[in-house]
Every structure is written in C-alpha cells, then in structure tokens.
Amino acid sequence: MPASQYLFEAYVYIRSLTRERQNLFWTIAFPIIYLVLIIYIFGGGSGVSFNVAVVDRDNTEASKALIGAMNSSGLFRIKLLGDSSNIDSIMRDGRYDAILIIPQGFGYNISNASQSMVSIIYTKGSTESESARAAVEGFIGSFGSLLVERLLNIARPYMPEDSFRYAVFIAKPINITYSAVETNSLSIPGGIKMYYVLSTIGFMILYTGLFTGLGSIVGIRREGVIGVILSSPIESHKLFIANLLSGLVSIAITSMLIIVVGLALGANMSLVSMAGWGSIALLLFLGAIGVMGIGYIIAPFLRSSEAAAAIANAIAFPTMFLGGIAIPKFLLPQELRVFADIYPLSRIVDSVRNIAVYGWDPRYALEYSLPSSVISIAVVIAGWILYRRALEHAAERP
Amino acid sequence: MAVDEVSFEAGREVLAIMGPNGSGKTTTLSMISGALRPSSGRVVVMGIDLWGSRDEMVRARRYIGYAPQNILFRSRLSGLENLVWIGMMRGLGYRDARRRARELIERLELEDHMDRPVEKYSGGMIRRLSIASALIHDPEVLVLDEPSSGLDPRALESLWSLLLRVASGKTLIYSTHNPYEAERFSSRVLMMHRGRIVASGTAEELIRIYSPSPSIAIYLPDGTKPLVLEGYRSFDEKSLIAVYEARDPHRDLENIVAAYTRRGIIPIRVEIKRPGLGEVFIIVTGTPLEEAG
Numbered sequence: 001m002p003a004s005q006y007l008f009e010a011y012v013y014i015r016s017l018t019r020e021r022q023n024l025f026w027t028i029a030f031p032i033i034y035l036v037l038i039i040y041i042f043g044g045g046s047g048v049s050f051n052v053a054v055v056d057r058d059n060t061e062a063s064k065a066l067i068g069a070m071n072s073s074g075l076f077r078i079k080l081l082g083d084s085s086n087i088d089s090i091m092r093d094g095r096y097d098a099i100l101i102i103p104q105g106f107g108y109n110i111s112n113a114s115q116s117m118v119s120i121i122y123t124k125g126s127t128e129s130e131s132a133r134a135a136v137e138g139f140i141g142s143f144g145s146l147l148v149e150r151l152l153n154i155a156r157p158y159m160p161e162d163s164f165r166y167a168v169f170i171a172k173p174i175n176i177t178y179s180a181v182e183t184n185s186l187s188i189p190g191g192i193k194m195y196y197v198l199s200t201i202g203f204m205i206l207y208t209g210l211f212t213g214l215g216s217i218v219g220i221r222r223e224g225v226i227g228v229i230l231s232s233p234i235e236s237h238k239l240f241i242a243n244l245l246s247g248l249v250s251i252a253i254t255s256m257l258i259i260v261v262g263l264a265l266g267a268n269m270s271l272v273s274m275a276g277w278g279s280i281a282l283l284l285f286l287g288a289i290g291v292m293g294i295g296y297i298i299a300p301f302l303r304s305s306e307a308a309a310a311i312a313n314a315i316a317f318p319t320m321f322l323g324g325i326a327i328p329k330f331l332l333p334q335e336l337r338v339f340a341d342i343y344p345l346s347r348i349v350d351s352v353r354n355i356a357v358y359g360w361d362p363r364y365a366l367e368y369s370l371p372s373s374v375i376s377i378a379v380v381i382a383g384w385i386l387y388r389r390a391l392e393h394a395a396e397r398p
Numbered sequence: 399m400a401v402d403e404v405s406f407e408a409g410r411e412v413l414a415i416m417g418p419n420g421s422g423k424t425t426t427l428s429m430i431s432g433a434l435r436p437s438s439g440r441v442v443v444m445g446i447d448l449w450g451s452r453d454e455m456v457r458a459r460r461y462i463g464y465a466p467q468n469i470l471f472r473s474r475l476s477g478l479e480n481l482v483w484i485g486m487m488r489g490l491g492y493r494d495a496r497r498r499a500r501e502l503i504e505r506l507e508l509e510d511h512m513d514r515p516v517e518k519y520s521g522g523m524i525r526r527l528s529i530a531s532a533l534i535h536d537p538e539v540l541v542l543d544e545p546s547s548g549l550d551p552r553a554l555e556s557l558w559s560l561l562l563r564v565a566s567g568k569t570l571i572y573s574t575h576n577p578y579e580a581e582r583f584s585s586r587v588l589m590m591h592r593g594r595i596v597a598s599g600t601a602e603e604l605i606r607i608y609s610p611s612p613s614i615a616i617y618l619p620d621g622t623k624p625l626v627l628e629g630y631r632s633f634d635e636k637s638l639i640a641v642y643e644a645r646d647p648h649r650d651l652e653n654i655v656a657a658y659t660r661r662g663i664i665p666i667r668v669e670i671k672r673p674g675l676g677e678v679f680i681i682v683t684g685t686p687l688e689e690a691g
Contacts (some may be wrong), residue, residue: 004495008486012472015483019474019515227466228531230433231541232488233459235452242487395435 005238009246017253026207027250031258035200038326039193039265050097050132052076055087060107062116067102069143075135091121091181093358097132098122110147116174124180137176144174194269195328195357197262198280201255202325202349205288207316208254212247213295213383214308217390230395236388243387244292244380251288269356276355279362283369287348290376296383300390325349344372344379400425401593405439408539408569412562414580415573416675417590418687423573424467424543426590430571431464431541443539460489463532467543469524473517477508477527480516485534495534502530505564522553526560533564540565542572546579558583577675577687587675591683601675610677612647614654616640617667625657632686641686644670 101119109116123129148171320326324340340346351365401422428434441448446458485495506526581601589597624633624640631641644650
C-alpha cells in the first residue's frame with residue numbers, strides 16, 4: 001500500500017491553503033502579524049523590572065535587610081540561589097539579568113564600621129544585563145548612603161556640622177566589584193528577536209495543534225464524509241497518522257515562514273549548530289504531537305466544528321501566556337508560573353529557545369525536555385486510542 | 399431497528415433498492431458498503447467478510463466503491479483535486495490517483511470543469527463527480543445512494559447513460575424512490591418497506607406476478623382540488639396530478655372526466671398509464687410509494 005494513505009489529508013491541506021481564506025490567514029498572515037508586533041514591542045528593549053539572583057553567603061540581619069529592600073523596591077524580581085560554584089554558568093543560561101553575591105562578613109563589617117564588599121555578575125554587552133547591573137549598583141549606593149546617614153546620626157551630637165556633612169559626602173560603606181560574563185545569550189544582536197521567533201513558533205504549534213486535534217473527529221463525522229472514509233480500505237491508524245501529518249505540515253510551513261520573517265526582522269540564528277537544529281526540530285515535533293494529542297483526547301466529546309473552535313481558543317489563549325510560550329516565563333508573576341512548570345509544551349519551547357538563544361548543548365536540552373517529551377508521546381497515544389474508538393463508534397451508529 | 403432480516407445476493411448486474419424515505423435503503427447501503435456495522439448478520443463481498451477480521455475489513459473494502467447521497471467534497475478544491483484526494487485515501491499512489499481521476503473525468507464528461515472549484519458545479523455535475531469518486535480505485539462493486547436525487551428527467555437519462563457505460567461489467571447497487579428509474583435502468587429490483595424487503599425480482603417479473611391495474615392520471619388546472627371518486631389513489635400537490643386506479647381504463651377515464659366536467663373543472667390533460675413498479679409497490683404494501691415514507 002503506498003504512502004499516499006498517510007498523506008491524503010496533507011494533500012488536501014496544501015491544495016486548499018491558498019484557496020481557503022481562513023487557512024491562509026491562520027497559517028501565513030496571523031503569525032507574521034503576531035511576530036512583527038511582538039518583536040516591535042518587546043524585541044528592542046528591556047523589561048520594566050530585572051531578574052536578579054542573589055547568593056547570600058553572609059546570611060545576617062544586614063544582608064537580609066539589603067535583600068528585603070531590593071525585593072520591596074519593585075525594581076527587581078529576586079531569586080535566592082544556594083551557594084554554588086557554577087555561578088558563571090547560571091549567568092550564561094540567561095535566566096537572570098544579574099547575580100548579586102553578598103560575601104560572608106558583610107554584616108560584621110557594617111556593624112564594625114568597616115567597608116563591606118558585594119559582587120555583581122552580569123552579562124557583557126547585554127542591554128538588559130548592563131541595565132540590571134546599573135540598577136543594582138545604584139540601589140546599593142542608595143542603601144549604603146541611608147545606612148551611613150543612620151549611623152552618623154548616632155554620632156551627630158558630638159560632631160561639628162561641617163565634619164558631619166563631609167563624612168556623609170565621602171562615605172561608601174559598601175564597595176562593589178564587578179564580574180562580566182561572556183555569554184551566548186540575548187546580548188548577541190538579534191538574540192531577543194530569535195527568542196520571540198521561537199516563541200511565535202511555539203504559540204502557532206499550540207493553536208494549530210489544538211485545532212487539528214479538536215477538529216479531527218468532527219471533520220470525520222460530517223455527513224457525506226464518514227461514509228466515504230468507513231467504506232475505504234484504510235485502517236484507522238493510517239487515518240490518524242494522515243490527520244496528524246496534515247497538522248504537522250501546516251506547522252512546518254508556518255514555522256519556516258516565521259523563521260524567514262524573523263531573519264528579515266533581524267533575528268540571529270548563528271548560534272544554532274546542525275545538531276541544535278536537529279534537536280529543535282525533534283523537540284518541536286514532540287511538542288506538536290503532544291498538543292495535537294490533547295485535541296484528540298477531547299475531540300470525541302465534541303459535536304460540532306464551532307464547539308471545536310471554541311474549545312481550541314479557550315485552551316490556547318490562556319495557555320499561550322500562562323504556559324510561558326508566547327512570553328518568557330520569568331515575566332509572569334510568581335504565583336502564575338506553576339502552570340508553566342507543569343505544562344509539557346512550556347519545557348519544550350523553553351529548551352528550543354535555550355538552544356537557539358543561550359547556546360544550550362542540544363543533549364542537555366533534550367534531557368531537560370525528557371519529561372515533557374514522554375508526556376507528549378503518552379498524550380498522543382491516548383489520543384490515538386480515543387480516536388480509534390470514536391471511528392468504531394461512528395461505524396455502529398446509523 | 400432500521401432494517402430487519404434483509405438478505406439478498408447481487409452478481410454483475412444493476413440492482414435497485416426501491417422504497418420510500420425511511421424504508422431502510424440508506425441503512426442497507428451503508429452496511430453493504432462498510433460504513434455501518436450491522437448489529438447481526440454478515441456482508442460478504444467477493445467471498446470476504448466485510449465486517450470480519452481487520453485484514454478482511456481492509457481487503458473487502460478494496461472491492462467497494464461507495465458514493466453516499468450527499469458526499470461532502472472540499473468545495474474550494476477542483477473536481478480533479480477532490481478525486482485525487484479520495485483516490486489517495488482509497489489507497490492509490492498520487493500519480494495513479496491523478497491518472498485515474500483524469501480518465502474518469504473524461505468518461506463522465508466533466509473535463510471542461512475539472513479545474514474549477516467544486517462549489518461552482520451544478521447538481522448534475524456533483525452527481526457525476528460522486529460516481530467518479532466511487533469508481534476512482536476501480537472497484538468491482540459500486541454502491542450509490544440515490545444517485546439521481548434531484549435531477550430532472552433529461553439529466554436522469556444522461557446520468558444513467560454514463561453510469562451504465564462506466565459501471566459495465568461491475569456490480570451496481572443503488573437506491574431510489576423513483577419507480578420509473580428502477581424499472582428503466584435496473585436488471586433487478588428489491589422493494590423495501592419499513593426496514594424489510596417486501597418484493598424482489600426483475601421489473602417484468604414483479605409486474606407479472608402482482609399484475610397491478612393501469613392508472614389514470616388527471617392533470618388539473620391551478621386552484622382546483624382532486625375529486626375523491628372510486629379508485630382514487632393519490633394527488634401530487636406540486637404537479638396537480640390526481641391518480642386513479644383503472645380496472646377498465648377507457649370506461650373509467652370517461653367517468654372520471656365526466657365527474658370533473660360536471661363540477662366545472664376541465665382537466666388540462668389525461669393519461670392512461672401502463673402499470674409499473676409504483677403500482678406493484680401499492681399492491682405489496684397497501685400504500686402509494688410517495689405516501690409510504
């Protein structure tokens with residue numbers, strides 16, 4: 001039996017692509033509009049607050065006061081890191097705009113009127129990271145000035161006014177050292193744009209996958225289609241794969257288009273090796289079948305194409321944000337990140353972005369995505385079982 | 399239960415399943431084409447159980463070409479592309495599907511329209527495309543559900559002249575509620591009523607066995623109603639034709655016309671119709687075909 005039985009749905013999809021306005025819009029126009037807008041809005045600048053990791057080796061009231069002040073300033077999203085020897089590699093991952101290290105003795109020095117030290121690690125050349133460094137530096141400077149003022153206020157009754165003002169003027173209780181990290185990250189020109197190119201692909205996978213899966217059974221059940229299908233010498237697994245392939249073809253076309261438009265808009269793809277592209281393709285494939293699988297699982301319970309479209313939108317729209325797919329997970333409020341942590345496509349899209357933007361080792365990315373990949377495969381298998389049952393059920397109802 | 403105790407065989411012939419709407423024709427065709435699993439009983443195609451093992455199910459379906467009454471073509475695709483799509487689904491490679499689709503389009507005289515989107519096809523063209531879709535993989539058994547539904551008499555003749563040509567040497571099983579079509583184009587007729595086969599045989603055999611009386615058709619002018627006289631059978635409100643059973647056709651005709659004239663109604667046309675399958679159906683079921691649904 002030729003491969004055509006696996007490809008007939010893809011044939012119809014390709015043939016109707018340019019003739020169905022709806023297909024044309026969703027496959028070509030919408031992703032371009034979305035990508036152009038998101039790159040225009042987010043692609044050139046930094047966020048309003050910075051992700052700063054803090055390594056508190058001092059763990060005293062003074063260090064806690066500094067961290068607490070940073071946290072409540074609203075300027076930083078603080079994440080406390082355990083002491084680690086691979087601070088530089090954490091920084092290279094690109095998850096943080098800067099890392100602040102508070103060394104042991106920070107609190108003691110302050111209490112004993114000695115100058116304290118802190119270190120800031122940042123990414124050289126990254127607008128976001130350098131801005132974060134400046135923000136942390138400025139904040140610590142202000143924190144130090146307040147500290148000095150408070151301490152000097154104790155001695156003020158015993159000091160001449162001129163000496164007091166001079167002491168305030170020259171005091172610098174916290175000295176800052178800097179360490180710059182060279183990274184394969186958003187600092188590369190076009191890195192953030194590449195980030196959004198892959199986010200757009202993830203978002204299109206979410207929509208196209210759900211629409212394909214959710215619409216599969218409704219499409220078959222339509223009068224005048226079911227009869228032709230059931231009377232054809234085609235096994236249900238071939239029908240299923242044919243449907244899956246038509247969705248994948250649609251995703252592939254859209255993805256290639258997004259990449260081309262992304263390149264035209266300045267996205268940088270120079271970091272991705274051949275192995276990286278292979279891993280990206282594999283991960284996107286796994287993500288796509290997982291999303292389609294969700295659709296296949298729900299599809300047998302839907303009665304009309306309108307219901308399928310409504311459910312697809314109801315799932316895709318919130319999850320594109322909550323899943324950290326359309327926008328980075330770290331931009332989400334902490335309490336909303338729970339969903340992104342468990343949603344399979346989130347990890348997959350994250351890995352893909354990390355390969356392309358932060359130069360992650362493809363093997364590490366595959367390993368990182370392994371739980372999500374396994375879930376995707378399990379979901380599509382569950383979808384296939386329900387799809388087959390729906391077909392058998394259709395053959396039993398007049 | 400939609401159908402019950404339906405049992406028949408078909409060889410290389412044109413077999414009509416005739417009956418009113420709701421008599422079980424479509425259910426029967428769906429079961430023998432593999433689209434609907436019977437709750438009991440078997441369907442055997444070329445010696446293979448159509449609802450047997452997975453392998454048998456696939457093998458038996460290779461012999462079947464089925465065109466449901468309202469096949470849903472992809473409206474934006476051309477007739478040729480729709481046939482290629484169905485051909486690929488039925489197991490032909492892309493090139494074979496394309497070659498076969500072109501061949502059928504020529505045989506069914508659609509070549510001038512093959513690249514036009516199906517949404518621009520007329521009803522008759524859609525019917526021909528449906529038949530082509532059932533024939534795309536060159537099946538031995540062709541199952542067509544009401545292939546002539548909605549066609550005028552001229553289009554009906556034209557469709558059947560093509561159909562008999564392309565289905566030559568195959569088994570053609572189709573459904574109809576038109577007794578004229580069943581009588582004119584079929585080698586054998588199964589009459590269905592309320593889910594059962596109530597009569598079967600060639601049209602000549604059925605007419606001979608049940609020897610129905612001829613009928614008289616009175617074509618009435620607009621705004622008039624039929625007279626319920628002795629032998630009154632039915633009235634078609636659309637075409638304003640009243641039908642009466644005739645035991646002595648010429649004498650009954652005179653009496654009926656006289657009755658109308660007495661009431662000031664002058665019939666536009668009168669006709670003595672030789673008995674056909676419609677009349678056989680009435681004798682077998684006690685109900686006119688058009689009222690039996």
